[in-house]
Amino acid sequence: MPHTHLVDSLHDxxxxxxxxxxxxxxxxxxHSFLAGxxxxxxxxxxxxxxxxHLTLWQDDxxxxxxxxxxxxxxxxxxxxxxxxxxxxxQHGLDYFPKWLCAVPYSPVPGPRLLARDPAHRxxxxxxxxRLASLDGVSSAHVNFHRDDEAxxxxxDWLPRIDVQYHWxxxxxxxxxxxxxxxxxxxHRKNIRQERARVARAGITFRVVGGADASDGDxxxxxxxxxxxxxxxxxxxxxTLPFLRHLRDTxxxxxxLFLAGMEGRAIAGAICLxxxxxxxGRYWGSSETVPGLxxxxxxxxxxxxxxxxxxxxxxxxxxxxxxxARGFLPTFVHSRHWIAHDAFREALRDWCGQExxxxxxxxxxxxxxxxxxxxxGDDAGHADPTVATSG
Numbered sequence: 496m497p498h499t500h501l502v503d504s505l506h507d508x509x510x511x512x513x514x515x516x517x518x519x520x521x522x523x524x525x526h527s528f529l530a531g532x533x534x535x536x537x538x539x540x541x542x543x544x545x546x547x548h549l550t551l552w553q554d555d556x557x558x559x560x561x562x563x564x565x566x567x568x569x570x571x572x573x574x575x576x577x578x579x580x581x582x583x584x585q586h587g588l589d590y591f592p593k594w595l596c597a598v599p600y601s602p603v604p605g606p607r608l609l610a611r612d613p614a615h616r617x618x619x620x621x622x623x624x625r626l627a628s629l630d631g632v633s634s635a636h637v638n639f640h641r642d643d644e645a646x647x648x649x650x651d652w653l654p655r656i657d658v659q660y661h662w663x664x665x666x667x668x669x670x671x672x673x674x675x676x677x678x679x680x681x682h683r684k685n686i687r688q689e690r691a692r693v694a695r696a697g698i699t700f701r702v703v704g705g706a707d708a709s710d711g712d713x714x715x716x717x718x719x720x721x722x723x724x725x726x727x728x729x730x731x732x733x734t735l736p737f738l739r740h741l742r743d744t745x746x747x748x749x750x751l752f753l754a755g756m757e758g759r760a761i762a763g764a765i766c767l768x769x770x771x772x773x774x775g776r777y778w779g780s781s782e783t784v785p786g787l788x789x790x791x792x793x794x795x796x797x798x799x800x801x802x803x804x805x806x807x808x809x810x811x812x813x814x815x816x817x818x819a820r821g822f823l824p825t826f827v828h829s830r831h832w833i834a835h836d837a838f839r840e841a842l843r844d845w846c847g848q849e850x851x852x853x854x855x856x857x858x859x860x861x862x863x864x865x866x867x868x869x870x871g872d873d874a875g876h877a878d879p880t881v882a883t884s885g
Contacts, residue, residue, distance in 0.1 A: 502547075513609070516557065521769050529598070538599050560610075567591045574597075588835070628834060633834055635832040690794060693784060705749030754791055762780035773808045774810075774811075815860070821865060
């Protein structure tokens, strides 16, 4: 029977054993990515992130693991439970600390219960509940888990859903013009106009893979990242040394889209590449040019996917404006274990009502697809509908 061990740093777990537990197609769950967050000052206790990684061992062999953190706030999670914390406070109860299984600052669906044997996923969840109870935390949470992990959760884990906007090349598009041909006239015209405005402004783009990214390229991309956070009054977590770490240890995963005008960099987007998916993360710009955001963050990424043979592009959380550019509503999932019996049952009803509302919202979004309809002027493309996460 495997034994459980909580680990305070990814560096205490052999990288080859951790990475043997997943297929390597999602870069955010890689040992190098998670360990780099700790090593380069992105994950810190004074920011509310204290590493508490859950591991299962058979003798000296790691057989299952879950990236975990003890949290004393809800920042950087993207599954919003502020109302839950407020309700606890109103009743004189402490919601924090809580235990979170997630990738910090990354609303990216992917593996969370790392195990080659599905039976070990259930053992991980049993250990989460047992350790949460022993530690006296209010709750345990598994954010943005993969669809095929859902079967491991028992009824005590409350399900929540949300909607993101993902691009999928299910039609076999080979180039951007081929992609545009699938749109209805109005949306196709709008996209062409947006791209033309950027081109007329004299803006050009460099796509830089991690293996070719210089220190200067990384500094430029990070500067734009800092600028965006400053403009919105948010706290930037990713450090320049962390970007260098990704370049040096995961060069095949890092992709930069850098916009230039008159010999100077004016915008950039930082992305990661997985097995068949491009993940859009952070962007920023120093110039206000109509269409620049859409070109840098979406159209350049779509062209990259079409050129590289990637079939999915996940540009991050939120943003109804993505729908008009071909990113379709997609459900993402999380699970939550609540220690307090009365709160658990109250939140069960709350989660059910929230899910019904989100499904109605997603159905409304799907009805406004920018693509041509089946049986219309291009019956070769299916009418897109809301999908589950990959």
